[in-house]
Amino acid sequence: MDQLSYRSIWQLAGPNIASNILMVSISFAHLWIIAPFGPEASAAVVTGGRVHFLLMSAAMALSVATTAVVARAWGAEDTEEASEATTSSLTLAALISLTLGGFTYLLADHIVGLFNLDEQSSQLAVEYVRPAAILNVIFALAMTIATAFRAIGDVVRPLRYAAFSTIFGTIGSYLLVHGSFGLPEMGMSGIPWGTALGQVFVVGWFFLRWLLKAYPLLPTSHAIFDTGRLRQLARIGAPAALEQVIIQTSFVLFMILVAGYGTAAFAAYGIGITILSICIVVGMGFGAASATLSGQNLGARDPEAARANGWLAMKMAIAIMTIMALVSLIFKSELAALLSIDPEVRAHTEYFIIILAIVQPLMAIEFAIGSALRGGGETRYPLLVTFIGIIVGRFSFGFLVLALEGPVEAMYAVIIADYLVKSILLILRFRSDGWIKHVDDHAPLAVQSVAGMVRAPVRSYFSRSKKRR
DSSP, X not given: XXXXXXXXXXXXXXXXXXXHHHHHHHHHHHHHHHGGGOHHHHHHHHHHHHHHHHHHHHHHHHHHHHHHHHHHHHHTTOHHHHHHHHHHHHHHHHHHHHHHHHHHHHTHHHHHHXXXXXXXXXXXXXXXXXXXXXXXXXXXXXXXXXXXXXXXXXXXXXXXXXXXXXXXXXXXXHHHHHTGGGOOOOGGXXXXXXXXXXXXXXXXXXXXXXXXXXXXXXXXXXXXXXXXXXXXXXXXXXXXXXXXXXXHHHHHHHHHHHHTTOHHHHHHHHHHHHHHHHHHHHHHHHHHHHHHHHHHHHHTTOHHHHHHHHHHHHHHHHHXXXXXXXXXXHTHHHHHHHHOOOHHHHHHHHHHHHHHXXXXXXXXXXXXXXXXXXXXXOOHHHHHHHHHIIIIIIIHHHHHHHHTTOOHHHHHHHHHXXXXXXXXXXXXXXXXXXXXXXXXXXXXXXXXXXXXXXXXXXXXXXXXXXXXX
């Protein structure tokens, strides 16, 4: 049973981890490309990237709804329903991203002003944010496309898309920043334009093949503006959107606190968060596996297996993320030197890497156990835990450090309290029997879809594809 569970978790977590690492590596590439221009440029990239993450949170929330509807239909062998849901998801992704992007473009100066950066850093950040705001529609479409394929069990195609967009996006950003090979020298704005270049190829290729009906998911014109289906997707994605808003807003607010310590401290925090993002996507991969197995076991009326798989996913996540933490500690000086040329920024970054290493096991608990709870239908408690961790663990201590005029090192260390509070609360809930719910016909659609996803494994996708051919 243990061997089978280990294999199941790895099969579910592996492809998502690989895809997410490829996407996150773009952030590293951005810092490397811009590092020679000084700490102001690094701070601008960090700020622009965080604003872009806020915009992306809407697409991330929509991906939850897309997975729920498409996977449920595919698990029921209803290809038409899955295709219609995919079509509607693409429409909603475009509408939401364009609306939010438009507001962000118009308010870019005011949004960047919240970070209290110096004048040069602020100007450079605005140059990043404005094109990123408009181009975010490309990212939203690319994420929705990848999500729909994963929902039907095709985990290989999104991985290929991620590899292609990462390679070409990185090359495009470098060429446009420096104006190489006759291309215009765009400076800071070349980062979002270059990144979008790789994603444009992926999205364009998908739509070409999609319209030619080369995929199991087919285009359905009547579902483009199906208001009922659009409302359904929005309703399912709303709780996930709220959680993403809380998380991303807390990141921004905490960055504002760190910005009070100067450009070097702020740039180091952003570099550290970029390093942390690699560990986060590993945790997200195990979280996805934990949620899927939790839903499958509870759907099969086997709560003990659900609990056992949750603990197992947590142990695997802790083991892998602890190894990553140790590696980052060993090479902390090399990492800091790679991502910044400024001595002060490097010193702050090395200290922050130590803090990040400490929180890795705690983050593993949050991802694995929090996702197991969500997979079992317990969605409100993880949302409450996120709120408590941020308010009690992070901001109460953060403002205390600020009031006592503590050093930036103390401010960095505040995140330990955040993850410690969340880990304790999640483990206490998971150990109890209160979270276990049987998945039945009256359960929320998002919960029922988890079992549907499990019943649509990778081999199902390929077998259906063969039948279509």
